[in-house]
Amino acid sequence: MKGVVIKSTGSWYIVMTNDNKLYNCRLKGQFRIHGIRTTNPVAVGDRVEFIKEGEEGNGMIKAIEPRFNYIVRRSINLSKSAHIIAANIDRLYIVASIMLPRTSTGFIDRLLVTAEAYHIPAALIFNKIDIYTKEANERCDQLMELYSSLGYPSYAVSALEGTNVEALRLVLRDKVNLFSGHSGVGKSALINTLDPNLAIKTGEISSYHNKGMHTTTFAEMHPLSFGGFMIDTPGIKEFGLVHFESQEISERFPEFRALLPDCKYKNCTHVHEPSCAVKQALDLGFVNPERYHNYLGLLNDESLDAVDYV
Numbered sequence: 001m002k003g004v005v006i007k008s009t010g011s012w013y014i015v016m017t018n019d020n021k022l023y024n025c026r027l028k029g030q031f032r033i034h035g036i037r038t039t040n041p042v043a044v045g046d047r048v049e050f051i052k053e054g055e056e057g058n059g060m061i062k063a064i065e066p067r068f069n070y071i072v073r074r075s076i077n078l079s080k081s082a083h084i085i086a087a088n089i090d091r092l093y094i095v096a097s098i099m100l101p102r103t104s105t106g107f108i109d110r111l112l113v114t115a116e117a118y119h120i121p122a123a124l125i126f127n128k129i130d131i132y133t134k135e136a137n138e139r140c141d142q143l144m145e146l147y148s149s150l151g152y153p154s155y156a157v158s159a160l161e162g163t164n165v166e167a168l169r170l171v172l173r174d175k176v177n178l179f180s181g182h183s184g185v186g187k188s189a190l191i192n193t194l195d196p197n198l199a200i201k202t203g204e205i206s207s208y209h210n211k212g213m214h215t216t217t218f219a220e221m222h223p224l225s226f227g228g229f230m231i232d233t234p235g236i237k238e239f240g241l242v243h244f245e246s247q248e249i250s251e252r253f254p255e256f257r258a259l260l261p262d263c264k265y266k267n268c269t270h271v272h273e274p275s276c277a278v279k280q281a282l283d284l285g286f287v288n289p290e291r292y293h294n295y296l297g298l299l300n301d302e303s304l305d306a307v308d309y310v
């Protein structure tokens with residue numbers, strides 16, 4: 001039998017087959033995934049082979065199919081082991097907000113670099129447009145234009161009022177989608193609005209900190225009634241774990257990657273080198289100054305190198 005892992009509850013995994021049947025499965029023996037040591041051998045999104053065993057609806061996982069991508073929570077460098085959040089993701093959506101809580105472009109860019117590093121196509125969703133002021137709306141338009149131009153599809157929605165949710169349904173349909181972002185931006189609420197059959201728990205925004213309360217505590221994959229899956233994840237706190245080499249960071253900025261062949265030095269870091277095409281483009285206004293600023297931040301501050309899901 002074959003299926004996809006939609007939930008992990010410690011030593012049990014809920015596996016869904018093609019005909020939408022659910023099985024409670026255990027793992028057989030030790031699993032080693034090539035290349036990385038993981039605290040969890042099987043993650044949400046993994047496609048597995050299992051056999052029925054024991055009571056009706058129970059099974060035993062025999063094999064995990066090779067992943068085409070995955071996203072991890074722990075640094076491989078620092079702790080020597082990683083927690084896999086999810087595997088086989090068609091698109092990672094960074095759910096952001098201009099207000100309550102505000103998402104910085106520094107945070108967005110760090111997450112985009114991470115998605116690029118794990119070879120996961122990324123997109124942006126600005127939620128809560130129902131509460132935006134005129135200035136917030138302008139900022140939202142500006143960021144949507146910036147990120148779309150870089151190849152990251154961008155959407156502005158309201159989970160509360162359902163604005164532009166239908167357009168989002170069309171792109172999510174029949175795909176494995178992962179929502180990521182700060183606590184309180186409305187990841188779970190948006191999934192509930194997208195598919196009213198779901199009733200995922202949502203939280204309040206702390207009135208003191210204007211931040212979410214970390215309501216979702218583990219990644220779970222929800223089958224969508226209109227086809228495909230939505231992986232809801234816990235809100236991210238910023239701090240550095242995954243280390244990227246300078247060269248790797250510049251490769252993860254698509255607009256810099258495109259300009260590198262025009263830099264004088266093939267290993268140009270676009271900081272101090274003469275005849276740098278990125279700095280020239282920046283002076284001419286073709287490279288966004290905020291992106292360049294965030295790039296320098298990533299190069300200089302290792303504590304900002306990546307993100308952790310807490």
Ligand SMILES: Nc1nc2c(ncn2[C@@H]2O[C@H](COP(=O)(O)OP(=O)(O)OP(=O)(O)O)[C@@H](O)[C@H]2O)c(=O)[nH]1
Binds near residue numbers: 129186188202234
């Ligand atoms: N005004 C407004 N509030 C929203 C919207 N979407 C979500 N909220 C509210 O924001 C709060 C947080 O929503 P959640 O869905 O729990 O946020 P989350 O991103 O899942 O947070 P974590 O699970 O903690 O990571 C709730 O009080 C929601 O009602 C929206 O479009 N507009």
Ligand SMILES: [Mg+2]
Binds near residue numbers: 201234
């Ligand atoms: Mg949530």
Ligand SMILES: [Zn+2]
Binds near residue numbers: 260
């Ligand atoms: Zn350069």
